[in-house]
Amino acid sequence: MSVSNYLTVPVALTIAGSDSGGGAGIQADLRTFAFHKVHGTSALTCVTAQNTQGVDRVDALPAAAVIAQILAVVRDIGVQAVKTGMLLNPEIIAAVAEQAMEEHLPNLVVDPVMVSRTGSQLIADEAILALRECLIPLATILTPNRYEAQILSASEIDTLESMQAAAQRIFTLGARAVLVKGGGMPGELRGVDVWFDGNRLEVLKTATVETIHTHGTGCTLSAAITANLALGHDMFTAVKLAKSYVTSALHYSLQLGQGQGPVGHFFPLLESSQP
Ligand SMILES: Nc1ncnc2c1ncn2[C@@H]1O[C@H](COP(=O)(O)OP(=O)(O)OP(=O)(O)O)[C@@H](O)[C@H]1O
Numbered sequence: 001m002s003v004s005n006y007l008t009v010p011v012a013l014t015i016a017g018s019d020s021g022g023g024a025g026i027q028a029d030l031r032t033f034a035f036h037k038v039h040g041t042s043a044l045t046c047v048t049a050q051n052t053q054g055v056d057r058v059d060a061l062p063a064a065a066v067i068a069q070i071l072a073v074v075r076d077i078g079v080q081a082v083k084t085g086m087l088l089n090p091e092i093i094a095a096v097a098e099q100a101m102e103e104h105l106p107n108l109v110v111d112p113v114m115v116s117r118t119g120s121q122l123i124a125d126e127a128i129l130a131l132r133e134c135l136i137p138l139a140t141i142l143t144p145n146r147y148e149a150q151i152l153s154a155s156e157i158d159t160l161e162s163m164q165a166a167a168q169r170i171f172t173l174g175a176r177a178v179l180v181k182g183g184g185m186p187g188e189l190r191g192v193d194v195w196f197d198g199n200r201l202e203v204l205k206t207a208t209v210e211t212i213h214t215h216g217t218g219c220t221l222s223a224a225i226t227a228n229l230a231l232g233h234d235m236f237t238a239v240k241l242a243k244s245y246v247t248s249a250l251h252y253s254l255q256l257g258q259g260q261g262p263v264g265h266f267f268p269l270l271e272s273s274q275p
């Protein structure tokens, strides 16, 4: 007989949708948490029939089912950090915001999933309003992509200067910090993100990685920020570490399916397994 070594690890919670293709959503989040040696828990909001080419169907869970999952996790296991992804409808968004307040969910990273990087809207207009009014003011860090930032700032974003102006404008919606992501920008701006926390306006820059396989970069980035917050890093350090992780995962993106494949979350293992 041998005895187990009991380990204690930080815990993170993702409140997000399922991606049947395994590239984004809950699947990307849990892989990212695992890579960071953070125990991943989840509250599923919806089930998408999705692959590398697009989303065929979305089925929402009842808001009460989302609440029950959150409570089951936080009241027993406890969490050090939480992220939200695809919340889909105003009922789910209001329920998550209520739980965030009542249960004092710590380190809340809100990825305001509204528009895919290719520009197609993923949630209804009323849900966008609910995100803006109920959830964004509770966020520790808000991570809009180019198109989401355009909606939230009501401005066109096509230059670094317009990303910086948008970050400052979106900050007034009430999040403690905003990261405007550049993956949907043209050319060299694809690897550039802009941070604003009311004080520091920073440009985080990596060289653009030339790949079409970028599905799930946004989910992966916000999950990595969440994992780093759960590990005890401060907000800006968590973002810098997460960006570096996504860049490495992009270097080992996976050629799967006929469309945009996912990033390689376990890139050190993948690298050593290639011939
Ligand atoms: N080709 C690239 N080269 C370098 N970094 C990139 C590239 N594409 C995206 N990124 C980085 O990936 C992160 C996620 O940003 P992105 O704008 O892609 O989010 P998103 O649109 O929410 O993601 P998704 O494509 O999953 O919808 C950011 O840090 C961004 O700078």
Ligand SMILES: Cc1ncc(COP(=O)(O)O)c(N)n1
Pocket (backbone or CB within 6 Å): 016, 017, 018, 019, 024, 025, 026, 048, 050, 085, 086, 113, 116, 117, 215, 216, 217, 218, 219, 220
């Ligand atoms: C279930 C689900 N959640 C989120 C996204 C968008 O994610 P990303 O912004 O990473 O493409 C997605 N395509 N599917």
